[in-house]
Amino acid sequence: MSRFPLYQGVESVLAGNIADGSLPPETQLPSEDGLVQRFKVSRTTVRKAIQNLVERGLVEVRRGKGTFVTQPKITQELTELTGFVEDMQALGRTPTARLHDKRIVAADESVAHHLALEPGTLVVRIQRVRLADGVAMSFDETYLPRDLGEKVVGDDLEAEPVFALLEDKYGTPLVEAEYQLEAAAADPVTAHALQVLAGSPIFLIERTSYTTGNRPVDYERLHYRGDLIRFVTRLARRAKASMRR
Amino acid sequence: MSRFPLYQGVESVLAGNIADGSLPPETQLPSEDGLVQRFKVSRTTVRKAIQNLVERGLVEVRRGKGTFVTQPKITQELTELTGFVEDMQALGRTPTARLHDKRIVAADESVAHHLALEPGTLVVRIQRVRLADGVAMSFDETYLPRDLGEKVVGDDLEAEPVFALLEDKYGTPLVEAEYQLEAAAADPVTAHALQVLAGSPIFLIERTSYTTGNRPVDYERLHYRGDLIRFVTRLARRAKASMRR
Numbered sequence: 001m002s003r004f005p006l007y008q009g010v011e012s013v014l015a016g017n018i019a020d021g022s023l024p025p026e027t028q029l030p031s032e033d034g035l036v037q038r039f040k041v042s043r044t045t046v047r048k049a050i051q052n053l054v055e056r057g058l059v060e061v062r063r064g065k066g067t068f069v070t071q072p073k074i075t076q077e078l079t080e081l082t083g084f085v086e087d088m089q090a091l092g093r094t095p096t097a098r099l100h101d102k103r104i105v106a107a108d109e110s111v112a113h114h115l116a117l118e119p120g121t122l123v124v125r126i127q128r129v130r131l132a133d134g135v136a137m138s139f140d141e142t143y144l145p146r147d148l149g150e151k152v153v154g155d156d157l158e159a160e161p162v163f164a165l166l167e168d169k170y171g172t173p174l175v176e177a178e179y180q181l182e183a184a185a186a187d188p189v190t191a192h193a194l195q196v197l198a199g200s201p202i203f204l205i206e207r208t209s210y211t212t213g214n215r216p217v218d219y220e221r222l223h224y225r226g227d228l229i230r231f232v233t234r235l236a237r238r239a240k241a242s243m244r245r
Numbered sequence: 246m247s248r249f250p251l252y253q254g255v256e257s258v259l260a261g262n263i264a265d266g267s268l269p270p271e272t273q274l275p276s277e278d279g280l281v282q283r284f285k286v287s288r289t290t291v292r293k294a295i296q297n298l299v300e301r302g303l304v305e306v307r308r309g310k311g312t313f314v315t316q317p318k319i320t321q322e323l324t325e326l327t328g329f330v331e332d333m334q335a336l337g338r339t340p341t342a343r344l345h346d347k348r349i350v351a352a353d354e355s356v357a358h359h360l361a362l363e364p365g366t367l368v369v370r371i372q373r374v375r376l377a378d379g380v381a382m383s384f385d386e387t388y389l390p391r392d393l394g395e396k397v398v399g400d401d402l403e404a405e406p407v408f409a410l411l412e413d414k415y416g417t418p419l420v421e422a423e424y425q426l427e428a429a430a431a432d433p434v435t436a437h438a439l440q441v442l443a444g445s446p447i448f449l450i451e452r453t454s455y456t457t458g459n460r461p462v463d464y465e466r467l468h469y470r471g472d473l474i475r476f477v478t479r480l481a482r483r484a485k486a487s488m489r490r
Contacts, residue, residue, distance in 0.1 A: 056354070078426075081482040109301065176481045181323075183428040183448040183471030201446055203428040226428030233478075236421045237326040 010039050010049035018058050018069055029059060029067040071228055074132065078231040081177045081209065083163035084130045084138065093132040100127040100193065102153045104146065111143050114208045114219040124149020126157060129193050139193040139223040148172065148217060162218065163209075172217055177209040183226070190223045201226030255284050255294035263303050263314055274304060274312040316473055319377065323476040326422045326454065328408035329375045329383065338377040345372040345438065347398045349391065356388045359453045359464040369394020371402060374438050384438040384468040393417065393462060407463065408454075417462055422454040428471070435468045446471030 017023040030038065035046045050067060053059045060070050076087055088095035105125045112119040126142040126149075142162055144152055152165050166172040182204040191198040203224040211217045262268040275283065280291045295312060298304045305315050321332055333340035350370045357364040371387040371394075387407055389397055397410050411417040427449040436443040448469040456462045 073427075075425075078478070079480065081480045174482045176479060179478050179480060180320075181426065181448075181476045181478075182318075183446045183469070185446050185471075199444070201428045201430050203426075224428070226430075231426045233323070233424050233426075234421060235324065235326045235424060237419045 005045075005048075006039075006041050007045045007048035007052070010035065010041060010045060011052050013039075014049065014053060015056070015058055023069050025069050025071045027069045028065075029069070031066070071135065073227070074137070074229045076229060076231055078179070078233045081174060083161050084140070085161040086163070088132045091132075094134075096131045096134070097158045098129045098131070099157050100129060102126045102157065104149075107143070111219060114206070115143060115145055115216050117145070122146050124153055126153065126162070127193075128157060135228070136194050137225060137228055139190050141221040143219045145217060166211075166218065172211045174209050174218075175212060175214075177207050180206040181231075182206075186223070194223070194225055196225060196227075203229065203231075250293075251284075251286050252290045252293040252297070255280065255286060255290060256297050258284075259294065259298060260301070260303055268314050270314050270316045272314045273310075274314070276311070316380070318472070319382070319474045321474060321476055323424070323478045326419060328406050329385070330406040331408070333377045336377075339379075341376045341379070342403045343374045343376070344402050345374060347371045347402065349394075352388070356464060359451070360388060360390055360461050362390070367391050369398055371398065371407070372438075373402060380473070381439050382470055382473055384435050386466040388464040390462060411456075411463065417456050419454050419463075420457060420459075422452050425451040426476075427451075431468070439468070439470055441470060441472075448474065448476075 014023070014029070023029070029035070029050070032043055032046050032050075035041075035049075036043055039046070050059065050061075054061060057070060059067050061067050074091060074093070076091070082090075084097075085095045103125055104122050107115065107117055107119055107121045107123045109119050111117075111123060112121060115123065117123070123146055124144045126140075126144070128140050128142070129136050130138040130140055143149075144162075148166070148170060151170055152162060155165055155169070163174060167174060184202045184204045185199045186194065186196055186202045188198050190202060191200060194200075203222075203226055205220075205222040205224065207218075207220045207222060208216050209218040209220075259268070259274070268274070274280070274295070277288055277291050277295075280294075281288055284291070295304065295306075299306060302315060304312050306312050319336060319338070321336070327335075329342075330340045348370055349367050352360065352362055352364055352366045352368045354364050356362075356368060357366060360368065362368070368391055369389045371385075371389070373385050373387070374381050375383040375385055388394075389407075393411070393415060396415055397407060400410055400414070408419060412419060429447045429449045431439065431441055431443055431445045431447045433443050435447060436445060439445075448467075448471055450465075450467040450469065452463075452465045452467060453461050454463040454465075
């Protein structure tokens, strides 16, 4: 006799299949009927096992479609200024990029503010989809001052990271960046670029990178798929005396 | 003759009304017809003015309902370990709390992992809605080890911040915390607690706070309304030599 409830057996076999890659991400699980037959257990047992896999984040139920193995989330540190290529390489993923558009546009209020320009000043906008192991992770809009941007758009933006171009080719070292993080719903443009449904959860990160002399040289709007990434950091408590004053 | 396009006049009058509080957050703007009559301009001019206000984030169009003044987002620094009451006080907001539930529960895998306990260990769970100036900002689930939690639940959790209780009353100084940030869609429980639609954008922050000796004493799941808050931080670029190695 088993010492464990039957559903735990079903759950651990399926979790094992997911862990060893025999059920890869995006695979559909067999139907309830199929699992009842395979494991010779009741429908209630199968449902309890599936429910636990959902709670563990290993599978997800898509209404009217079935149960699918989820993409595991990437855990990315938010502790220093790094670009997408550096981030993915540090995680052992292969980064690629698809260029959607590059053009000169008039800076709107927000772009102008972040690049310390007057609204309406011409700037270069680069739109790319960034992929990790072939999966679209982020839709990035990069705004550069016109002088720098016109150099950068001459390079192969599917192969060369903008940070590397700025630092290594155009003598513009990056010193630090301001980050602003929002949780949002994907607008139609972002949804199309990332191939998710409009309204899907999105991390919107606005990042302004500064070179020496506290001069902003790169303002980005990064739209990360909320279901594929989490950010982690570690923060210290302020010394008590100063905190209470 | 005006030196500016007509829509700029309409836009700046409405933006002024929003700024001075005569059109407070959540107020519905008059209809297009109403604005046409009030400003004696064309419908095209009104539409252009509204479009600019949308782009500035001052109003939002709710399909089938009309155009409404938005709640301005709170900008909160993510630079040191602070609690909700400290955060809101630093921003000049009045924090309050509504206690939803406090009880002893068995730690699931995640709670147990973060508090360095065995799964199934009994812990104390506190569920609260946190408000700023009377607006529900966050639905918080706080998990405490049972010994500490059983003391804390005897206090007035609508009036006393848990961080203050731990530090000032129960001799448990906080040293630092691990943060994990996700962009998610509100599940039905969170949506109900925050009075938003299920599926609305949510910042899910999991925070584990450590006391001396690197001992985890407080694991929280904070569900912030994505439309009401943004987090900001500033990160430095790593020195180049170490980065490329």
